[in-house]
Amino acid sequence: MEGLEIGKKKAIWRDERAIALLMAAMLTTMANATISPALPGLQRLFAEDPNAAILTRLLVPAPSLCVAFCAPFAGLAADRFGRRRLLLGGVMLFVVAGSCGLFLPDLRTIFVSRLVLGVAVALIMTAQTALIGDYFSGTARSALTGLQISARNFGGLLFISLAGWAALVSPRLPFAIYCLPIVVLPLMWKVIVDTARPSPKQAADMINGADGSPTWRLLFMALVFLQALTNMLFFIVPTQLPFFLDAYGENSAVMTGSSLALLMLTGGCFALLYPRVRRGVGYVGVFAFGYAAMASGFFLLTVSEAAAKVFAGAALIGAGYALVSPTFVALVLNLVPAERRGLAGGILTASVFIGQFCSPLLSTPAISGAGYQGLFRGTAVLLATMALTALAVGGVGHLAHRLHGRRGSRTHAALVSASDQFGGTASAAD
Template sequence: MATTTIPRQTQIWRDPRAIALLMAASLTTMANATISPALPGLERLFAADPNAAMLVRLLVPAPSLSVAVFAPFVGLVADRYGRRRMLLAGVILFVLAGCAGLFLPDLPTIFASRLVLGIAVALIMTAQTALIGDYFTGDGRSALSGLQISARNFGGLVFISLAGWFAAISPRLPFTIYAVAAAFLPLIWKVITDPSRTTPNPGAKLDDRSPGPSAWGVLFALLVLLQAVTNMIFFVMPTQLSFFFEAAGYDSPMMTGSALGILMLSGGGFALLYGRVQRAIGYGGVFALGYGAMASGFVLLALAATPLAWFVAAAAIGAGYALVSPSFVTLALGFAPIRRRGLAGGVLTASVFIGQFCSPLLSTPLVAAYGYEELFHITSSLAAVMAVAAVLKACAMRFQALKGRISTVE
């Protein structure tokens, strides 16, 4: 199937392949964060387990561990054998492993089911990312990269908000939400096909001019590291927020569901604007603006003491994350040669979940030692450093461009 250039988001909505890929994208937020509002209830339900405190907190990022391990290998398989079957298998496994927490008897087996869920996410995200590169080029690819972040956030808004209500009834009930993925299977089955690997890509000369093997590898490695750190910062929200609210004396499931819902709504809205913002201020400006918003949000969490301020902080963090996230996909697909898009998608997917898995491992000891406010100060400082670095990089690139124009005039 030939690559299609679709310059406007309104036209993307007319392409059923794009709709199917956006449906698949919405599952990735559900995978980890859906059970966040249920964490305190699960900790009480399994209080007899001596490792309950740590195991419960690891249930949210547990899929990330499997993704981090399997996604690069999944990417190699996708390059060799195609994406369609991988995407379909991932969605089916997602439903089975996601709903297993309804019935499993203890925390270790629930944790194991979450690891299996991570394998499903690795299949889905790797295939989906590679297919974006296969089907779309140029502005169409950038627009769809922004829309997939929007799909994740709006999907998260619905799923996590529902989870907040469900968790107030029973801490196991949020696991039923994973069954929603079954409704996406018919469209994915119908419209997703593997593009021909022998037909020349008519858009390649315009969109796939990637650096040489060593050059693209170095640039891609730096991008992967930055994405891992970004997700480590962001995932403080779903892994620690419910416990922060509980420590502050508020109804944790409802507050967590509301705050994460606001975070997703804000992120979904700003992700829709990604294409326009990126064209206006460039990648350096997008990173500076996004990391600046995340830094401001975490400062507000640390300093404020009212639910309204905490909700504003969640909105700022969600907006900042939504602005920086699409750039990782568009830049990576631009760096990677066509024959390595599956591998690039797998490694990029792994970096997201490595950051997510490391987040509670680093943040929980910080909370135990210094408290939530200090944790938020640290994450804010890290995001602020990244924003300043992006500003400096953008200024350096503009200076070089100006210098080049002056030299041309002379």
């Protein structure tokens, strides 16, 4: 694929560090959804527990709550103690906590193990994001941020499929899938090393910027908020689509499974195209196209509940989300000083899971007031507005660049980079 080069000749998929980080990315999807096919069997297995119905349903989102809470602290630890310790420790904890369901005696202890699994995911995701920034730059970094979204989507398809077959044998057997990271742990141990850390004076200069301006923090927090909002809107699909289809008399289990599989497959394929799309239209253009595709997908859901339109809507939403998601990581790694990449990665990780957690809390009351059609229509309008706003920001940034020229601050450089790339030109930031 064009542009996936590291150094002079080495393709990114041949770089062992990139392979190790992509394997780590697959674990984040594996954390929550892998046991989903086993939930009915687990409820029957622990039927004597009076809270079995609610506890089994909490097993899937439980890790997300811990990730949202722990990720910023994991980021601080990554900046202080190094990324290698966090990544390797997180993978080992992931294997232990994830596989505990094979032998734990009741749902309460399994639920606690799922919370510990969330801590492991926070360590892995935070260290992984920081390491991408430490190891790669330019087109290689941009390519890897897209490839990690593909890894998550294709990994989700693989692990959920394996879990479905395993659950036919025993509701406990899907927990064995969490042992698979042992296979890649030796590679991570070999190739993941911490880069040289800057001196205190260099760190202070990077944090404050050449002109002492702290305004990069404002742009960073805006990106964090936008990512949380994006994930909140995207998560409407897996949380509300089954009930939407059921309300219209469709076979919700089959339709939902097929729709989500298509969403992940489409997302994985479009994430592979991310480097080319980003080079063609720039970061702002990616936001505009991504949000426009998601808006079109939600609009199709308002047109009809027919299978073809539901599948097409899910495919568009998956494609748009796969284009937008890598952009947050790429922009943040370009913007944030190296000394703060761990903390930035932790906060960015937390925003993903906060958005997912808030999604059903806000969308369910909206359904009560406006129905599914109202929810999907309102979401489509909001996403279309976000797409138009991205185009407007790109135009304003390009105009500001032409009027005022380049200045020295990190924040201004990031904004100019975005406006330059929106027009398809190369950027020093890359």
